Amino acid sequence: MTNLLQIGLIGAGRIGQVHASTIAYRISNAQLAAVADPIPSAAQAVAAKFRVPTIAANYQAIMDDPQIDAILICTPTDTHAEIMKAAARAGKHIFCEKPVALNLPATDDALQVVDRAGVKFQIGFNRRFDANYARVRRAIVNGEIGTPQILHIISRDPAPPPIAYVKTSGGIFLDMTIHDWDMARFLSGSEIDEVYVQGGVMVDPAIGEAGDIDTHVTLLRFANGIIGTIDNSRQAVYGYDQRVEVLGSKGAIQTENNYPNSSVVSGADAVRRDLPLNFFMERYMDAYAAEIAAFVDAILNDKPTLVNGHDGRMALLVGLAAQKSYREGRPVKVAELQ
Amino acid sequence: MTNLLQIGLIGAGRIGQVHASTIAYRISNAQLAAVADPIPSAAQAVAAKFRVPTIAANYQAIMDDPQIDAILICTPTDTHAEIMKAAARAGKHIFCEKPVALNLPATDDALQVVDRAGVKFQIGFNRRFDANYARVRRAIVNGEIGTPQILHIISRDPAPPPIAYVKTSGGIFLDMTIHDWDMARFLSGSEIDEVYVQGGVMVDPAIGEAGDIDTHVTLLRFANGIIGTIDNSRQAVYGYDQRVEVLGSKGAIQTENNYPNSSVVSGADAVRRDLPLNFFMERYMDAYAAEIAAFVDAILNDKPTLVNGHDGRMALLVGLAAQKSYREGRPVKVAELQ
């Protein structure tokens, strides 16, 4: 492998384009060698826009290309496990969007294959690479706030996804809160021991008809004794609300939303500012770039990836426990799901 | 009754002095006519400092004084019910510090006697009169944030009380969270239906030895469907942390702590400001004055009091449910306690 990592992109949809843009415009030690997508026009568009030399017929063609060092899996969730295994067999390093799968057996099976192959694996929990959350984690690790005691995560989308998506996404606990389960683990440095969900359909009855809820607050107990909450809504009309705070024995740390500018207008009726950055494509653009940079760095310099298969597995497990808690109306130990 | 309400103060301790100061220095249509306290020097000190003409031998002497229109009960909790009943029998209007009692039968008994007597009754949930929380309630009532969906209350003390206090206070759910149960009901405009507590001893083992906990987060389900949390700690080293936020269908509202000044110092290592107002005597001084002004106004102008016996009873009930939830490690319906 040279110092220029050759990457194959599998899946040319929205998040695939984000990563393609990162590699083209932000990462100097990697380049896109090939792109594959079942929709040829999607692959062509990405290839043209980001100057990718090869459009692969399918993902297997990427696996078969000896020049390719690593792949990014940006396809629908139900294909992740299969592609992971193919990549592992082909000896490619793997970056996979979250989650590995919507159930535990498929997840464990894919992770085992990857593990045995000895390739690098990183799961797409991009928020760990956000400057705000990284700062919070640093405060905890550095002892700036002493022993953490209470942790709150607020994570609200500006508007609900299409109902078609809701029907196949695995539901709010696996498609949306999945990031927050991971954030809770990342910030606390601890596994989650128990969850208790209060939630319901408050945004759109169609979400309820599709078998999901759109709003919940979940109370967490961590293995190390920390208590936490996750607050999720599919709709905050003022935009993407992404904040955390942690109370510790020596202080507290709290993040604010990110804004497109810092200007404040004082008018005759109110003091006001523009709404926060509206959605993940704006809010987490730097975090997306940083996670790919970290993945490339882990491969080129043979370091462990910063978010691994265990992290992907545990977030799924807690999501399944939350589903169970909501359905059964009781606190559920994560260990019940193992 | 003239336009100058004559008030008898029963209990010349810390909170009694706060109210004495309010009446002396902030309320133009009321005056302290008498003060009683089992410790004569305490009564004398208050009388001297706030120019109270009469030091009563005991609270009954205040009840017997026909010139006195209303009383303030600022004595230890275990005497509240008895004094309330004596005042009701004497036809005095009653302002009573929270809670009425630490158990339901005594509370119900006292409230019934007061009710039958037809005197005004106000319970000391002063935070309802704070400018921040009043603004949040107004936003909800005005529809500024649409239908409320999620509510968070953070309420942390700067330092734990003496262990002696912990042993007799009724515990964190009744002496500290009592304000937050009421705040939750006040802001939501709804009764609390279910509580689930996660908590423990994180601040001082002596609190655990005294049979209490010092930290908890409680997940609430309200009768009207709102979901909420209350976050309590006996110790936030940065001071008195008192914030709420509410998400609604049309927006969100959030309060910040109050500070002694707005100055921000940018130095070579950080941008910093002074700590928040340290404790309730500073943070809620205006709210204490406003609750007494409202009580006086309710009497002089024959209006309903803004916080009544039902409010006192319900906060107790939820506190008892929280105790049960913590002890039994399960969600508890408030109705179980009725």
Added chain:
Amino acid sequence: MTNLLQIGLIGAGRIGQVHASTIAYRISNAQLAAVADPIPSAAQAVAAKFRVPTIAANYQAIMDDPQIDAILICTPTDTHAEIMKAAARAGKHIFCEKPVALNLPATDDALQVVDRAGVKFQIGFNRRFDANYARVRRAIVNGEIGTPQILHIISRDPAPPPIAYVKTSGGIFLDMTIHDWDMARFLSGSEIDEVYVQGGVMVDPAIGEAGDIDTHVTLLRFANGIIGTIDNSRQAVYGYDQRVEVLGSKGAIQTENNYPNSSVVSGADAVRRDLPLNFFMERYMDAYAAEIAAFVDAILNDKPTLVNGHDGRMALLVGLAAQKSYREGRPVKVAELQ
């Protein structure tokens, strides 16, 4: 003199009522013994509202009352000097609203009489007692920001005063900026050496027709080398804008406006909060109380007053220099006015 200072109030207008309220409701070691006002109904109203026992026929009657220790001069500016001299002759301590007079000879004459009489004298620069500015001064004195280099004062009223007031007030530099000249001296700990004014009529042409301007920014050079600006407008539509900031060799300090509450509403179009406290009666209420408390303390404990005749004189002098700068369109040394 007992420990209860007896005060005579001269002038029962707006600011007189502010001080009467302070003494009645906030100061425990002083009381109003008498009030005088040329308009009998004004004096009667204050006496009734604040329980003042004596309505004096005129200010001389207050001077003649041997029970009165100190007086507050809250009359129109053109009477200050005369009343100050009468009080000095009567041996009364004097608190006088700013300015002493609109010209230097009358100011110097009155201050000399006061000085020779040996009575305490305090001028009403209440803003020195505001928590924000006091904190800034403390940061400078404590060395928190090192050697001060640049100082900015922003001081804007919510709306212009009546034209009738503008005609007799001495103009913006003497009736409004007078507070800022003093603030500049207070914060910097230095005399002002030179002023250069840029200003004009931007708010209301009627102010220009009355011979005044309504907007200016003045560049200051202090004797100790600090550079500063004062920004004044008769109209900030968003309310009373009162801020300062200071850059020093080791850091900077900056104040924000004060708000009626800390609530922030995030809606579908903006994140907004309520306007700042609207005017000096709300914004500086605590500072008014603190300046009177300090005056009473200076007398009862025989300390120097914290704002004295020299402070009153120098603010006038700089105001006159600013007038000259504006009229002549050039930088003016304050020494030119001496």
Added chain:
Amino acid sequence: MTNLLQIGLIGAGRIGQVHASTIAYRISNAQLAAVADPIPSAAQAVAAKFRVPTIAANYQAIMDDPQIDAILICTPTDTHAEIMKAAARAGKHIFCEKPVALNLPATDDALQVVDRAGVKFQIGFNRRFDANYARVRRAIVNGEIGTPQILHIISRDPAPPPIAYVKTSGGIFLDMTIHDWDMARFLSGSEIDEVYVQGGVMVDPAIGEAGDIDTHVTLLRFANGIIGTIDNSRQAVYGYDQRVEVLGSKGAIQTENNYPNSSVVSGADAVRRDLPLNFFMERYMDAYAAEIAAFVDAILNDKPTLVNGHDGRMALLVGLAAQKSYREGRPVKVAELQ
């Protein structure tokens, strides 16, 4: 010209590398075709890092390359005029770092040659492209704050440049304030009519020995009647301080500094946050990218550049007026310099 603009970079120093990075990683419709620098290793390093195919022997070789559409001049100031003229003669579009020259004749001469050649010309006032200032300008243009009345610019560097730089830079008014003269013109939409400088050596005596000052506040009068100030210091120990505010007849707008993260730590002694982004490479990275994107867009789509030769000339002129004001200790009309 294809849709992929071919750019020649002249000058491979710090700012040249910033622009090279922008073109390589942020701009999809332009690419670097050649780089020239008198120091061969500098040109080689840029070529290697940003994959530039040609290292030109000198800038004239770039002018002679028919494939190159446009050039970026990132060389020392005293070469700008000469290179501009060479580029104009060669028919290349020109982006030139500020200022064109340190004197008016050279500036006018170069701008005339460019003008006659009919090539596009953009001067590097990158701050116009910053999200905060763009928002302020938009508020003014949209009428959000009514008619602008007062404008303040604060622009302080974290630390002074090397003394060697100070000696040749043209001094604070031409190397540092040059951005602020332009910002003042940009925000106000007006020419500056008069300047009056108060300043001195407060940071480092060596700067004074080199014939410059390090701190000044300049009072501005604009042709349209607005009054403004510019506050410059070579050293704000807390970092790069870059803020503006504008008061208008219908409101005010104010920007804050940009921070690396939004985390706030509340500890036992203060509430604090990390320092602002430290210097222009971090603070204005997006603005640098946006100015190049705008330059490319102006060429490819034949639009006027957003910052032109007149803007470069006027900023110089005001800088020269400020020099004169400081030297002569009096307000100076910009017209005096014409």
